[in-house]
Amino acid sequence: MMHLDPNQRNNVRLGQYVEIVMKKDQQTGELTDGLVKRILTKSKLHPHGIKVMLDTGEVGRIKNIVEDVEE
Secondary structure (H helix, E strand, O other), X not given: OOOOOOOXXXXXXXXXXXXXXXXXXXXXXXXXXXXXXEEOOOXXXXXXXXXXXXXXXXXXXXXXXXXXXXX
């Protein structure tokens, strides 16, 4: 099982199941999971994780890319 680097934009795809940390949860590190609706980070690499919007409208930086559902 290969783990994708959540700091690299080319590892992130729309509809992918991920765990993010929202701005308000950065102190606690609490993770929120969901499906990627939009990729907000423009650069190829971000040291704190690629920023995305989930299908629920929540925005945060990816901490974990959960294995694709179809795998």
